[in-house]
Structure formats: C-alpha cells, structure tokens
Amino acid sequence: MVDIQKLIRPNVRNLKPYSSARDEFKGSASVWLDANENPNNTGLNRYPDPLQWKLKARISELKNVPKGSIFLGNGSDEAIDLLFRGFCEPGRDKALICSPTYGMYQVSADINNVEMVDVPLNTDWQLNLEGIRSHFSDANLKLIFICSPNNPTGNCMKRGDVLHLASEFKGLVVIDEAYIDFAEQESFVNGLENHNNLVILQTLSKAWGLAGIRLGMAFASTEVIDVLNRIKPPYNVNQLTQEAALKKLNNLDGFQSEVDTILSERKTLGIELGQLKNVSTVYPSDANFLLVKFTQPKVVYQALTEQGIVVRDRSKVAERCLRITVGTKAENSQLINELKKLQE
Numbered sequence: 365m366v367d368i369q370k371l372i373r374p375n376v377r378n379l380k381p382y383s384s385a386r387d388e389f390k391g392s393a394s395v396w397l398d399a400n401e402n403p404n405n406t407g408l409n410r411y412p413d414p415l416q417w418k419l420k421a422r423i424s425e426l427k428n429v430p431k432g433s434i435f436l437g438n439g440s441d442e443a444i445d446l447l448f449r450g451f452c453e454p455g456r457d458k459a460l461i462c463s464p465t466y467g468m469y470q471v472s473a474d475i476n477n478v479e480m481v482d483v484p485l486n487t488d489w490q491l492n493l494e495g496i497r498s499h500f501s502d503a504n505l506k507l508i509f510i511c512s513p514n515n516p517t518g519n520c521m522k523r524g525d526v527l528h529l530a531s532e533f534k535g536l537v538v539i540d541e542a543y544i545d546f547a548e549q550e551s552f553v554n555g556l557e558n559h560n561n562l563v564i565l566q567t568l569s570k571a572w573g574l575a576g577i578r579l580g581m582a583f584a585s586t587e588v589i590d591v592l593n594r595i596k597p598p599y600n601v602n603q604l605t606q607e608a609a610l611k612k613l614n615n616l617d618g619f620q621s622e623v624d625t626i627l628s629e630r631k632t633l634g635i636e637l638g639q640l641k642n643v644s645t646v647y648p649s650d651a652n653f654l655l656v657k658f659t660q661p662k663v664v665y666q667a668l669t670e671q672g673i674v675v676r677d678r679s680k681v682a683e684r685c686l687r688i689t690v691g692t693k694a695e696n697s698q699l700i701n702e703l704k705k706l707q708e
C-alpha cells in the first residue's frame with residue numbers, strides 16, 4: 365500500500381476547506397434561509413448537492429464501487445487538474461506521460477507548473493516499462509498518466525503492465541478510461557480495492573453521448589477521493605448536469621445498441637480505409653475512432669476540410685496520421701466517398 369498522506373501537497377493536507385451552506389446543514393427542513401437563494405421555486409433556484417450523492421448512488425450500483433470511492437467533476441478534465449493541484453508541488457514535483465497521448469495531461473501540468481517526463485510508447489504503442497521504471501527513484505515523481513484505450517492510438521495497454529506499475533510505483537497511477545465502453549478489455553475499476561494508488565478516470569462524454577453536460581468520474585481509494593473533494597470548487601457539478609446524468613444512467617435502453625452500432629461502423633470504416641491507395645496503415649482500435657496513417661496526410665486533411673469534413677490532424681505526434689472519429693453510417697460513407705475521389 366502506498367502512503368497517500370505523504371503524497372498530498374502540505375498546503376492541501378493542512379487546508380481548511382470551504383464549508384458551504386449545504387455542507388453545514390444536512391437533513392430535512394422546510395424553510396431554507398441559509399444560502400441567500402431566491403425562494404421562488406423554479407426547479408433551479410437552489411444550490412445543487414455539492415457531493416452529488418444521488419448520482420453517486422446510481423454510479424455506485426452501475427460500476428460496483430462504493431460511493432466514497434467516487435469523485436464527480438466538470439468533465440474528467442477537472443479531475444486531471446485537481447490531481448495536479450492536490451499532489452504536485454509546483455516547481456518541484458513531476459508527472460509522467462507516455463506519448464503520443466491525450467494532450468490535456470501536458471496542458472494541465474503546464475498550467476500547474478509541474479514538470480512532465482515523457483517515456484514514449486514502444487513502436488507497438490505499448491508501455492515502455494523499463495523506461496518508466498527508470499524514473500521510480502525520482503522522489504519528486506508523483507503521477508503517472510496511462511490512457512487505455514489510448515487517445516490517439518486507439519489501443520489498450522496490457523493489463524499486466526499497468527498492474528505491475530501500480531504495485532511498484534509509490535505515487536499515483538492514473539488510468540484514463542474515457543473510451544473503455546468501446547473496448548474488449550475490462551475496466552481497471554474491477555480490482556480497484558487492491559491498489560490504493562490507482563485512480564481510474566471515466567466520462568459521460570464519449571459512449572454515453574453526453575459531452576455537452578460535462579460529467580467526468582474518478583474512481584479511487586477514499587483517501588485519494590477525499591483530497592479531490594477538499595480542493596474542488598464547492599458546486600462543481602451543476603444541477604442540470606446532475607439531473608441529465610441521472611436520467612441517462614437510470615435508463616440504459618439503447619445504450620448498448622448504440623455502442624454496438626459504433627463498433628460495427630468502426631469495423632466497416634477500418635476495412636474501407638484499408639483499401640484506399642492513399643492509406644498506409646489503419647491501426648487497430650478499442651475506441652470510437654481510428655488512427656490512420658496516410659501517404660499525404662496534409663493533402664487529405666485539407667481536401668476533407670474543403671468538403672466540410674473535419675478530422676483531427678495528429679501528424680505532429682504520430683507520423684503522417686489523422687485521427688478519425690466513427691460517425692453515423694451516412695457520415696462514414698461520405699468520408700469514404702471523398703477519400704476515394706482523392707485517389708483518382
């Protein structure tokens with residue numbers, strides 16, 4: 365077990381958190397005169413539950429994780445930022461990523477003035493364990509970010525590799541599972557109780573189809589969750605978001621079939637892309653996008669843009685690659701048609 369208390373920034377460990385009106389009085393009442401709200405009921409005139417217990421109760425059922433091991437935020441991006449703020453002393457501590465990966469880890473590190481160590485993925489897009497381990501002797505290394513399935517490469521990291529790192533590292537191992545609902549590999553949430561330094565990030569932004577409401581989830585030991593709760597803005601998840609999330613999670617009809625459709629479209633799209641002369645590689649994907657290596661990515665990107673089709677140019681981080689989200693059947697055919705025209 366990792367000594368979490370030792371990892372927490374001293375100022376955060378000693379912090380007396382803001383105590384909101386909704387924190388100080390718990391229980392039922394009929395007259396609420398404690399928070400300077402407008403008393404006229406609109407359904408939105410009251411501050412929301414700062415710790416989102418109703419929503420957490422439902423997530424706890426779905427994910428089979430105790431409520432106290434769940435943090436909810438304004439997107440997983442909020443959880444990423446709070447991990448830096450809770451555990452990394454600016455100008456001293458460090459975090460580690462394995463590029464190419466999600467850009468927010470680096471941006472969040474830069475905002476928080478935390479040095480980032482990069483141990484690039486191997487040529488098969490898997491973790492370079494020896495390279496990562498070589499930084500374990502650095503007492504200032506506090507966070508390791510592992511994205512699985514990884515954005516933009518699309519693959520899952522080997523389960524054994526991740527668990528080895530979690531067992532050996534004395535800081536936090538953050539596993540970003542934004543795309544886990546599209547993957548065959550099971551979530552690291554199963555087994556969370558064996559590692560108090562594991563933090564799993566999930567989101568309603570991808571498979572759940574709710575990017576607009578901004579709801580991110582972090583699953584971890586209560587010691588880690590308590591740190592995030594101490595430093596978060598008191599009402600970080602608004603009432604509309606809590607309601608929309610609960611509604612979605614209370615009615616799972618259609619969820620799996622939507623995911624299945626995206627998966628079958630991913631397969632078709634992958635095959636069709638693979639047949640194009642201007643495509644050199646379609647990487648295997650466990651997510652709702654494909655990383656595709658083109659002979660001339662810039663030309664393709666530009667031509668698609670002119671037809672009103674936007675994909676993501678990742679050629680700076682993955683040589684000659686564009687990242688293409690799996691769309692509807694019609695959108696995917698439109699994309700393939702435009703790409704076919706280009707090779708004529």
Ligand SMILES: *Cc1c(COP(=O)(O)O)cnc(C)c1O
Binds near residue numbers: 439442568569570580
């Ligand atoms: C899209 C994505 C997220 C989602 O972030 P939200 O803030 O929850 O929308 C997180 N991590 C990765 C790797 C992503 O690609």
